[in-house]
Amino acid sequence: MTITINGKETALAESPARTVASLLDELEVAQRQYVTVELNGEILDRDAFGNIPVRGGDTLEFLYFMGGGR
Amino acid sequence: MLTDEQIERYSRHIMLKEVGGKGQQRLFDGRVLIIGAGGLGAPIALYLGAAGIGTIGIADADDVDLSNLQRQVIHFTADVGKAKVESAREKILAINPAARVRTYKEWVSAANITDIIRDYDFVIDGTDNFAAKFLINDACVLAGIPYSHGGILQFDGQTMTVRPRESACYRCIFPEPPPRDAIPTCSQAGVIGVLPGVLGTIQATEAIKFLLAKGDLLTNRLLTYNALRMKFREIPLKRNPACPICGEHPAITEVKDELDALTVCDLEN
Numbered sequence: 001m002t003i004t005i006n007g008k009e010t011a012l013a014e015s016p017a018r019t020v021a022s023l024l025d026e027l028e029v030a031q032r033q034y035v036t037v038e039l040n041g042e043i044l045d046r047d048a049f050g051n052i053p054v055r056g057g058d059t060l061e062f063l064y065f066m067g068g069g070r
Numbered sequence: 071m072l073t074d075e076q077i078e079r080y081s082r083h084i085m086l087k088e089v090g091g092k093g094q095q096r097l098f099d100g101r102v103l104i105i106g107a108g109g110l111g112a113p114i115a116l117y118l119g120a121a122g123i124g125t126i127g128i129a130d131a132d133d134v135d136l137s138n139l140q141r142q143v144i145h146f147t148a149d150v151g152k153a154k155v156e157s158a159r160e161k162i163l164a165i166n167p168a169a170r171v172r173t174y175k176e177w178v179s180a181a182n183i184t185d186i187i188r189d190y191d192f193v194i195d196g197t198d199n200f201a202a203k204f205l206i207n208d209a210c211v212l213a214g215i216p217y218s219h220g221g222i223l224q225f226d227g228q229t230m231t232v233r234p235r236e237s238a239c240y241r242c243i244f245p246e247p248p249p250r251d252a253i254p255t256c257s258q259a260g261v262i263g264v265l266p267g268v269l270g271t272i273q274a275t276e277a278i279k280f281l282l283a284k285g286d287l288l289t290n291r292l293l294t295y296n297a298l299r300m301k302f303r304e305i306p307l308k309r310n311p312a313c314p315i316c317g318e319h320p321a322i323t324e325v326k327d328e329l330d331a332l333t334v335c336d337l338e339n
Contacts, residue, residue, distance in 0.1 A: 007303055034248045043243060043310045061305045063292065065248050066221030066228050068256035069266070070108025070132075070142070070198035 001056030020060075021049035029062055036063040080122055088284040094122060100281035103127035103187060105178055105206055106196030107154040109256070109266030110220050110273065112144035114194055117274040119162035119169050123281070126162060127190060129174035130154045141263035178202055180325040183209040192277045193217035196270065198255055200247040201328045207232065207240035209325045211315050216280060218273040218288075223254065225262055225297040227269040230288055230307070231276045235316050237289035242310035242317075247328045265297055 002011050005027075012018070018026075020037055029035055037044045038061040044052060054060070072080075072091055083089045083097075100123045104111045107130040118126050134142075134149045134157050142154075149157040155173035162169050174186055178197075187193050187209055195206045195217060203219065210217040211234040219240050220229045232239045272293065279285045292305045315322040 006305075031248075031253065034252060036243050038305065038307070041306065041308070043307075045312065063243055063305065065200065065244060065253045066223050066226060067200045067203065067248075067253055068198050068222040068259075068261055069110045069196050069203075069220055070106050070138075070256065 003054060003056065004059040006061055016053075018054045019050055020044060020052045020054060023054050023060075024049065031064050034065055037061070038063065076122075083121070089282060093282045093284070096281050096283075097122045097278065098124045100192070100277075101125040101127070101190045102277045102281075103129065103190040103193045104196055105129045105193065105202065106198065107142075107144065107158045108132070108138065108196060108198060109141045109222065109261065110194075110196030110270040111158070112142045113267050113270035114196060114274045114277075115144055115158050115162055116165065117271060118277060119166045119171075121274075121278055122166065123169065123277070125170045125172065125190075127172045127174065127186070128155045128158050129176065129178055129186060130158075131175055131177045141261065141266050143267070178205060178209075180205065180327045183325060184213060187213055187215055190215065192280050194273050194277060195219050196266075196273070198257075200253070203240065204247050204328045205325060208315055208322060210234060211239050211241075212323075212325060216287075218276045220269050220273050222261055222265050222269055223256060224259055225265065227265055227295045227297075228292055229269055229272055229276075230292045231280075233287065233289050237287075238307040238309050239313060239316050241315045241322075242313040243292070243307065245310075245312075245314050247330065250330055262297055265295075268295060268297070 001014055002009055024032055040059050080094045083094050084091055102118055102123050104114050107128050132154050134145045134152050134154055136150050144161045145157045153175050155175050159171040159173055162171050193210050193215055214234045216233045218231050290307050294303045311318045
């Protein structure tokens with residue numbers, strides 16, 4: 001299946017059990033504990049990552065903390 | 071009425087149909103607060119001074135350090151050891167003696183931020199820690215003052231503009247700050263010196279557009295920039311009904327210090 005992550009089409013092995021939480025682990029996403037995930041335009045509740053399935057055609061944005069400025 | 075000197079100084083503004091004499095007058099009447107006189111704050115203060123923004127506030131408790139000069143272009147070698155707000159004031163006035171510069175040589179906190187921001191039309195976050203970034207968001211949302219968020223690290227930057235209760239705020243995306251020391255800062259992880267120039271100039275542009283009431287602000291979008299790949303991206307956002315400050319059932323009703331987000335490094339700097 002193919003999903004779009006941060007604007008990039010990404011091919012993944014078919015897996016009906018894939019959730020947002022398992023996807024973050026699978027991709028070894030940076031800031032795993034703090035990353036904000038937007039799925040098809042909706043910001044997800046971090047506590048619900050494990051219950052939200054990821055399906056082919058989904059668009060995900062990973063939003064990272066960036067704290068610098070000085 | 072603009073004077074002959076003003077007409078000449080701002081001629082390249084005045085000939086823009088989006089600015090004109092009326093728009094330039096709006097900039098003269100504008101009041102913008104810059105929190106942080108460092109990497110982001112430097113180009114912001116220089117450009118806002120040059121643009122003729124009437125009142126520019128600058129808040130920063132720090133003194134200029136030699137390690138700042140690689141990116142904080144408002145401070146010069148001779149300024150090392152001087153208060154950053156003083157160094158910044160001198161440069162703004164050297165560019166534009168008509169500017170009114172108000173300085174706050176203090177760190178913003180829950181105790182002082184509401185009093186400081188109330189005199190301004192637009193606020194710009196040029197700080198380097200999450201405690202300040204969340205505090206600025208909360209204070210501006212609660213006071214209804216629009217502001218520009220900016221963050222940089224290494225080769226990456228991101229910025230968004232917040233119109234309180236009209237567009238997504240920082241907490242709509244990041245409900246809580248990360249724990250202390252979870253995310254590195256520039257002083258720990260480094261930053262390429264030109265990066266805050268790119269991001270800060272975008273933030274200054276937002277302040278100017280807001281005062282002119284022209285164009286489209288960077289609201290409901292997070293603009294991300296990577297200097298190594300030389301790529302800009304825009305992530306569409308919308309207000310989060312579960313946002314702890316501007317959502318349907320806000321848990322935050324007054325400004326508070328996010329003590330857990332302060333790092334030792336922030337306190338030392």
